Amino acid sequence: MSKKELILVRRLRKLTILASAYSVFLGVFMIYLVATPVYLVEGVVRGYVALTRYELLFYDTPLRCDTFTSVSLLTIPVLILSVFLIFTGALTLYLFFNNRDFHTGIRLIFGGALSSQAFLGYIFALVKVVSTAIASLNINLNQVTSAGILYLGISRVSLTYPAGYLLSPLTLLPAILTYVFLASATYLHETLIEELKTS
Amino acid sequence: MKLCGLRSAKRLGSFSFLGLRRGWGFTRLASLIFLLLVVLMMLGRFVDFPLSVSLVNGYSMYPSLKPGDLLIGLHKNIVGYGIRDVVVWCSSPTYCTVHRVVEVRGSYVITKGDNNPFEDPPIPESLVKYKVVLAIPSMIWLTACFTCLCLYLVRERGRVVRFMRSFRDVEEIVLVFFIVIGLATVAIVPVHYFTIESVIAKPSMNLRSVKILDPGSLILVNYVLKDLNLSSVTGCLIKVSDQLIRCSAYTPTSDRVAVMVPPETYAIAYEKGLSSFDVLLNLTLDKGFLIGSYPVYISWSKLSVSVNGSSLILSNPNYVPINITYVRVTYISYDEKLGIYEVSRVEELQGFTVGPKSTYVLSVESGGHHAYVMIKYSFMGGEVIEQKRIDFG
Numbered sequence: 001m002s003k004k005e006l007i008l009v010r011r012l013r014k015l016t017i018l019a020s021a022y023s024v025f026l027g028v029f030m031i032y033l034v035a036t037p038v039y040l041v042e043g044v045v046r047g048y049v050a051l052t053r054y055e056l057l058f059y060d061t062p063l064r065c066d067t068f069t070s071v072s073l074l075t076i077p078v079l080i081l082s083v084f085l086i087f088t089g090a091l092t093l094y095l096f097f098n099n100r101d102f103h104t105g106i107r108l109i110f111g112g113a114l115s116s117q118a119f120l121g122y123i124f125a126l127v128k129v130v131s132t133a134i135a136s137l138n139i140n141l142n143q144v145t146s147a148g149i150l151y152l153g154i155s156r157v158s159l160t161y162p163a164g165y166l167l168s169p170l171t172l173l174p175a176i177l178t179y180v181f182l183a184s185a186t187y188l189h190e191t192l193i194e195e196l197k198t199s
Numbered sequence: 200m201k202l203c204g205l206r207s208a209k210r211l212g213s214f215s216f217l218g219l220r221r222g223w224g225f226t227r228l229a230s231l232i233f234l235l236l237v238v239l240m241m242l243g244r245f246v247d248f249p250l251s252v253s254l255v256n257g258y259s260m261y262p263s264l265k266p267g268d269l270l271i272g273l274h275k276n277i278v279g280y281g282i283r284d285v286v287v288w289c290s291s292p293t294y295c296t297v298h299r300v301v302e303v304r305g306s307y308v309i310t311k312g313d314n315n316p317f318e319d320p321p322i323p324e325s326l327v328k329y330k331v332v333l334a335i336p337s338m339i340w341l342t343a344c345f346t347c348l349c350l351y352l353v354r355e356r357g358r359v360v361r362f363m364r365s366f367r368d369v370e371e372i373v374l375v376f377f378i379v380i381g382l383a384t385v386a387i388v389p390v391h392y393f394t395i396e397s398v399i400a401k402p403s404m405n406l407r408s409v410k411i412l413d414p415g416s417l418i419l420v421n422y423v424l425k426d427l428n429l430s431s432v433t434g435c436l437i438k439v440s441d442q443l444i445r446c447s448a449y450t451p452t453s454d455r456v457a458v459m460v461p462p463e464t465y466a467i468a469y470e471k472g473l474s475s476f477d478v479l480l481n482l483t484l485d486k487g488f489l490i491g492s493y494p495v496y497i498s499w500s501k502l503s504v505s506v507n508g509s510s511l512i513l514s515n516p517n518y519v520p521i522n523i524t525y526v527r528v529t530y531i532s533y534d535e536k537l538g539i540y541e542v543s544r545v546e547e548l549q550g551f552t553v554g555p556k557s558t559y560v561l562s563v564e565s566g567g568h569h570a571y572v573m574i575k576y577s578f579m580g581g582e583v584i585e586q587k588r589i590d591f592g
Binding site for chain 1: 490492
């Protein structure tokens with residue numbers, strides 16, 4: 001093995017561990033973001049809204065919102081991708097530490113990274129749909145009528161901490177780009193080594 | 200017969216339609232139909248297409264349409280639509296709604312989900328795209344699709360494997376897989392337009408009437424309530440002029456409050472010559488509370504005095520008692536010899552009180568030809584004198 005090849009192999013090993021671990025982390029992080037409530041509603045309408053589920057009560061009566069139902073269905077591909085990232089990351093780590101051929105794992109991670117990048121806009125679109133629909137839950141039922149001043153309460157929507165703040169382009173974009181960078185670097189090293197071996 | 204049957208099968212097997220090869224017709228046709236459905240699902244929302252296929256999600260049309268039901272819609276220009284028809288309207292390619300038409304008002308259409316308490320906001324007629332002509336329950340269409348997919352995979356396994364091998368690397372397969380999954384989800388799951396007004400009944404409460412019940416000790420405040428119920432009265436005050444008087448109140452029914460008016464209320468209003476006072480109520484409702492102030496109008500009138508036989512009838516239309524301070528009966532007799540009337544007797548009777556909203560009968564004992572009854576009482580700061588003649592037939 002040449003010196004250049006040796007350096008590449010060493011780098012590949014480090015990058016494989018990093019990319020695999022990051023794949024697992026990103027998968028868990030994405031599941032956390034889509035499954036954890038992003039918005040909290042308090043007042044006459046109370047409950048929470050996550051991308052995958054929601055529970056809203058209007059004076060203790062369950063409130064059904066078709067937009068949130070649609071979003072929870074639209075989040076299924078994101079969940080599948082997240083599970084895929086966890087699975088491929090864990091599988092590659094397992095293969096790596098058991099001294100087995102982990103090259104397919106690297107390719108799967110790279111595929112997952114490309115898919116994550118493709119899904120970035122999709123996730124933001126879902127967040128936008130939810131934020132548009134949730135705005136209508138800011139309601140004020142207090143009113144002045146011929147009967148007098150009627151205090152029926154208000155409801156206010158707030159972002160949850162930290163999920164609500166993390167599910168934004170500011171955090172998700174760097175997180176996925178880092179993953180794409182790591183996966184690409186690993187994939188390139190693996191390809192280079194393959195080419196060197198064949199030549 | 201058997202031979203004949205085999206021959207028929209051979210003929211069928213050689214049947215070719217749209218380039219479908221012998222023996223592959225059914226699976227190909229099924230897969231083509233499936234693909235066509237998926238394409239129609241996507242196209243129907245983005246462009247005006249004669250036919251649309253969409254999927255129900257959400258419970259706004261429950262139980263007419265259940266989540267997962269597949270809807271076949273025909274373009275409105277082909278079949279038209281009217282009141283009670285289920286239509287698909289889209290405010291944007293991603294925001295589509297399947298609701299029932301409840302009203303067509305000019306160029307605007309009002310729709311409502313069967314399970315929603317309220318109508319949707321009026322939408323321009325141009326947003327309505329399709330009239331739903333068929334709803335296929337999820338169990339039926341999912342089973343059919345799954346069967347078709349299984350048949351396709353079994354019969355065309357060689358092609359599937361070749362297709363998978365056409366990708367150079369596994370990463371390409373992963374990317375294509377997730378893009379297809381994402382696109383398919385977007386195609387079959389429309390995002391519904393959502394307004395809070397269409398899913399919740401906004402409670403409200405208005406005043407219907409304020410009535411004083413005779414003899415004035417009770418005031419009934421009637422309300423019109425929507426999705427609200429009266430629970431209890433937490434505060435009751437009566438404001439007369441600048442004085443506040445505590446009162447008690449209760450809720451005989453879920454839409455009215457009965458206020459027990461302290462007698463001094465009317466006395467103060469009478470003394471000060473006021474024609475109204477205010478009832479201030481604090482009410483607890485099942486979903487909040489209400490602070491209300493209601494003016495109660497009163498009119499003051501003099502006693503109504505009339506004669507019935509040998510009695511004087513005094514009616515008090517007011518909510519305060521009236522004290523008759525002076526009563527004088529002058530008896531007149533007729534002297535037949537001289538042919539003149541002369542005062543035979545004058546009697547001064549004890550004063551009395553005519554209760555609020557009640558009648559007092561003053562009986563005058565017979566004597567002579569007739570009598571004049573004069574009463575005096577004070578009313579609104581002045582003295583009133585009334586005199587009536589009683590004939591003793």
